[in-house]
Amino acid sequence: MPAAMRGGSSARPTRQGTAQAAARGRAVAPAGGPSAAAILLAALAVILAALVLILATGGRGTRMAQAAGADIAQRLADAGFRLDAVRVKGASPLATGDILKAAGLYKGQPLADMDLDVIRQRIESVGWVHDVRVVRLLPDTLLIQVVERRQLAIWQSGGQRQVIDVRGAPIPEADPARFASLPLVVGAGAEKAAAAILLELSRRPPVLSQVEALVRVDQRRWDLRLRSGGLIQLPAVDEAAALRRLDELDRTSGLMRIGFERLDLRDPAVVAVRPRTGGAVAASPELSPEGASKG
Structure with a gap:
């Protein structure tokens, strides 16, 4: 058999095959930036690395971890993890206004950067409140669960x-x-x-x-x-x-x-x-x- 015939059909890709391969490449290409889920996974990895760094280097590592934490909070906020709604449960209409004022929250606040213990202490200082629990509801909501004083x-x-x-x-x-x-x-x-x-x-x-x-x-x-x-x-x-x-x-x-x-x-x-x-x-x-x- 002439040498030109051995494997000749596979050696020369047709125009149709080239177009299909290009189409497949376009289909799997990323449509934009990383998703919120991807950023969250990356943030968790950075947090774990920061914890190891703190244990290994002491105070210098703590400062580095704090800087990393601020960067994580900003990345999560950019991905949509910002405060958009506050839900207050267990409080009367008269008490709700005072509770929200004491909490000191604002729309668009990075959710990951909130200190929930500080927010809880602010709310506990309100006379209406007997007990309170503060919970993040990802991606954009904060829940304030109140037991009101009777x-x-x-x-x-x-x-x-x-x-x-x-x-x-x-x-x-x-x-x-x-x-x-x-x-x-x-x-x-x-x-x-x-x-x-x-x-x-x-x-x-x-x-x-x-x-x-x-x-x-x-x-x-x-x-x-x-x-x-x-x-x-x-x-x-x-x-x-x-x-x-x-x-x-x-x-x-x-x-x-x-x-x-x-x-x-x-x-x-x-x-x-x-x-x-x-x-x-x-x-x-x-x-x-x-x-x-x-x-």
Whole structure:
């Protein structure tokens, strides 16, 4: 066979074959810069290398690693890992504005460069907040998960009114005018003792609904001032027992419905009542005219 025929067809690529090869080359060529995923993988590799460098070189390595970390954060930001949205969960609308203001975030902030511990500490300084967790949601969102302090009452002392939580701690950002439905507690020490007495009264909605203010007397006992102008004096100890006696009196004599000027429950042996002017109180073995009690 002539030498020119051996392998001749494969030795000379046709124009069609050349065009197909070129098309295949174009198909696998990169369409642009590296993807966000590629940058993230590269960043993780650099972080690992920086950690090895710190262990190997000490302080000089730490400085080098910090510079590398700033470069990584910028590369990730360039790839789209920038703050675009903040989601606040568990906070009321009134609290959310104060939380976002304290967090000090801004749109476009590099997500990888955020110090989440610092952000959490800023948010914890807000009076509304009992507990908080801050989480990055890649590529562009920060989640702020809040446990809000429950508003218990409005505390009035020294001419000032403040909203307090269940521990009696004031919530400085809360405007008392916005919480008119909360019970009012008055006097020194009232904020610390409010949770216990309000728990007892919450079990007696008909009584609680008539209470205008709970006044702390000598930081040891309560007077309940009613919307009708009446007054209920509770003892310094065993308030629950005194309120149970009030329940019984109300069932047997309709005391709360009839009304009174003053009801003294301070003595566990005697209940003293001063009727409203021109009114009368149904007879009861436990009732006696005011003055019969020992104080």
